[in-house]
Amino acid sequence: MNATKAPDVRHLVDLDRYPIDDLESPKRREIIENAKASLRENGLASFPGFLTEKGLATCVAEVESLKSKAYARNLQRFIYPQETLDPSLPADHPFRKPQPLVQRMLSADVFDGESELRKIYEWGGLPPFLAEILGQSVYQIADPFLSLAVIMMNNGQTHDWHFDGNDWVVTLLLQRPEKGGEFEFIPHTRDKNNPGLDRVEAVLRGTSDEVISVSQEAGTLVLFYGDQSVHRVAPSYGERDRMVAAFSYDNAPGFVFNEKVHMNASGRTTPLYVSPRLSATAATN
Numbered sequence: 431m432n433a434t435k436a437p438d439v440r441h442l443v444d445l446d447r448y449p450i451d452d453l454e455s456p457k458r459r460e461i462i463e464n465a466k467a468s469l470r471e472n473g474l475a476s477f478p479g480f481l482t483e484k485g486l487a488t489c490v491a492e493v494e495s496l497k498s499k500a501y502a503r504n505l506q507r508f509i510y511p512q513e514t515l516d517p518s519l520p521a522d523h524p525f526r527k528p529q530p531l532v533q534r535m536l537s538a539d540v541f542d543g544e545s546e547l548r549k550i551y552e553w554g555g556l557p558p559f560l561a562e563i564l565g566q567s568v569y570q571i572a573d574p575f576l577s578l579a580v581i582m583m584n585n586g587q588t589h590d591w592h593f594d595g596n597d598w599v600v601t602l603l604l605q606r607p608e609k610g611g612e613f614e615f616i617p618h619t620r621d622k623n624n625p626g627l628d629r630v631e632a633v634l635r636g637t638s639d640e641v642i643s644v645s646q647e648a649g650t651l652v653l654f655y656g657d658q659s660v661h662r663v664a665p666s667y668g669e670r671d672r673m674v675a676a677f678s679y680d681n682a683p684g685f686v687f688n689e690k691v692h693m694n695a696s697g698r699t700t701p702l703y704v705s706p707r708l709s710a711t712a713a714t715n
Contacts, residue, residue: 437549442485448477451555458559465563465653472617472642473655475563480602480651488546490604490648493536493580493673500534500582501697507531509591509630509660524634525627529590529662536580537692538573539701550602551578551677552707560679563653564598571678571685572708574701575692579676580604583611583666591633593620594656601652602675606645608668613644615654615661630660 449455465475481489506528515525541548552570561568571577583589584607616633620626632638646652666672689699
């Protein structure tokens with residue numbers, strides 16, 4: 431891939447349905463306004479059929495060919511930092527119970543310069559499109575491990591209830607599992623003035639009537655306020671993987687995660703491949 435020329439994704443992204451690289455398109459403006467409204471209402475905007483049929487098949491085949499390089503992750507995480515909780519909460523309270531994260535991850539460095547998924551991430555169309563929806567600057571990050579990643583789950587694997595550490599996330603569903611794998615969330619669960627304790631406790635006790643369950647079609651792009659809305663990926667069953675690409679962005683160019691984050695995501699700190707398009711010098715965070 432030429433280090434200076436933006437990738438061509440016309441064979442991958444349905445630019446007739448989503449003319450997001452055409453800044454003068456009325457259809458593009460309508461898509462953006464609809465996405466803004468959806469984010470205000472539910473904290474989630476989805477773009478079904480973002481990939482062409484050929485593009486979807488190509489990306490799935492690419493991931494299948496790289497599966498042997500996936501890093502297994504099996505973690506236990508708390509929804510709220512334990513030190514922030516009321517110390518009088520008993521040991522059996524739902525907030526004291528860690529939530530499992532069991533998945534396999536392909537980090538960005540396994541996707542070389544010919545990767546179709548990398549072409550989608552490094553294409554110049556998405557950042558300005560997302561920036562207009564979000565009302566903020568959006569840049570591709572320079573991180574060789576987490577600029578993009580593919581997360582796979584099957585045979586009961588899950589990412590249970592949690593909030594994200596970043597304000598918003600962008601994902602691209604590539605393949606649904608044989609059963610399960612629904613995306614479940616409560617819109618706008620918390621804000622800077624209210625941590626949403628009662629609403630989250632109801633979710634964990636199984637008594638909430640606010641949970642939205644979404645079973646998206648493969649090829650759907652999603653923009654989600656993951657820091658505001660408690661959410662999970664329900665267990666995925668069967669041998670076929672639930673397969674999702676995650677694209678990372680920042681409000682300034684050149685962002686790179688630290689080595690601890692790299693190790694947690696890939697099990698290594700020396701990348702297998704570094705993209706010449708994203709290898710700008712950056713401060714470590």
